[in-house]
Amino acid sequence: MDKHKGNLFILSAPSGAGKSTLYKALLSQDKNVRISISHTTREARKGEEHGREYYFTDVEDFLDMIADDAFFEHAQVFDNYYGTSKTSVFSMLEQGLDVILEIDWQGARQVRQLYPEALGIFILPPSLNALEERLRGRGTDSDDVIQRRMSKAVNEMSHYDEYDFAIVNDDFDTALSQLQSIFTAMRSKTTVMREKHGNLINDLLSL
Numbered sequence: 001m002d003k004h005k006g007n008l009f010i011l012s013a014p015s016g017a018g019k020s021t022l023y024k025a026l027l028s029q030d031k032n033v034r035i036s037i038s039h040t041t042r043e044a045r046k047g048e049e050h051g052r053e054y055y056f057t058d059v060e061d062f063l064d065m066i067a068d069d070a071f072f073e074h075a076q077v078f079d080n081y082y083g084t085s086k087t088s089v090f091s092m093l094e095q096g097l098d099v100i101l102e103i104d105w106q107g108a109r110q111v112r113q114l115y116p117e118a119l120g121i122f123i124l125p126p127s128l129n130a131l132e133e134r135l136r137g138r139g140t141d142s143d144d145v146i147q148r149r150m151s152k153a154v155n156e157m158s159h160y161d162e163y164d165f166a167i168v169n170d171d172f173d174t175a176l177s178q179l180q181s182i183f184t185a186m187r188s189k190t191t192v193m194r195e196k197h198g199n200l201i202n203d204l205l206s207l
């Protein structure tokens, strides 16, 4: 795969761990970061908008996109399909923007295969009780759905060590500052410096 100017980040967590709240806070403070908007076949929740949280798509269109090789990665999560389309991600990276993929562990595995320089970050809740409270507090899911999400959460969390970094989202501000530090560190990698500051590096080495 071609080299791009921006960095690619994978952000995964069990539902309710706080990843959306964290990345929204990061986005509001960091003008160089964008979130990739996924396609999904799940129903929009109250307050969600097509093209903002997700592109809400029917199963037939989603399967057509798979057949057209339009996805960078895709997976079935709960009973729905989710996928990241190739075009917008690569155009943002090409513009030098850092891109966050908010995807599950199955999608993360596919991205690592295709794009090994992607950096994986896993968000953990401080406890299972806290996770359940946050899911209930969000008020978007029925009891039934919450129980299913809780059992899926344990499965999702069992993959945390496939990621480069893990953050426990207990105190929100602490977790946010850890996330920001990871982004800052990634931008100082020598490979990124060479790509972005080639002229400076040539000058510095010119004696």
Ligand SMILES: Nc1nc2c(ncn2[C@@H]2O[C@H](COP(=O)(O)OP(=O)(O)O)[C@@H](O)[C@H]2O)c(=O)[nH]1
Binding pocket: 012, 013, 014, 015, 016, 020, 038, 039, 042, 073, 074, 075, 077, 082, 083, 084, 102, 103, 104, 106, 107, 108
């Ligand atoms: N593989 C993959 N997973 C995704 C994508 N978009 C969202 N997901 C994952 O699908 C799961 C369910 O997401 P969602 O329905 O928004 O519920 P939420 O996690 O409770 O907000 C989460 O684990 C997301 O990370 C995607 O494009 N690809």
Ligand SMILES: Nc1ncnc2c1ncn2[C@@H]1O[C@H](COP(=O)(O)OP(=O)(O)O)[C@@H](O)[C@H]1O
Binding pocket: 013, 014, 015, 016, 017, 018, 019, 020, 021, 022, 134, 135, 137, 138, 169, 170, 171, 172, 173, 175
């Ligand atoms: N550190 C935290 N402490 C307490 N509540 C939190 C914290 N981080 C997020 N939340 C709350 O938990 C709920 C789930 O967060 P959300 O970002 O929607 O999770 P996810 O995107 O991982 O499913 C939201 O109501 C959010 O305000």
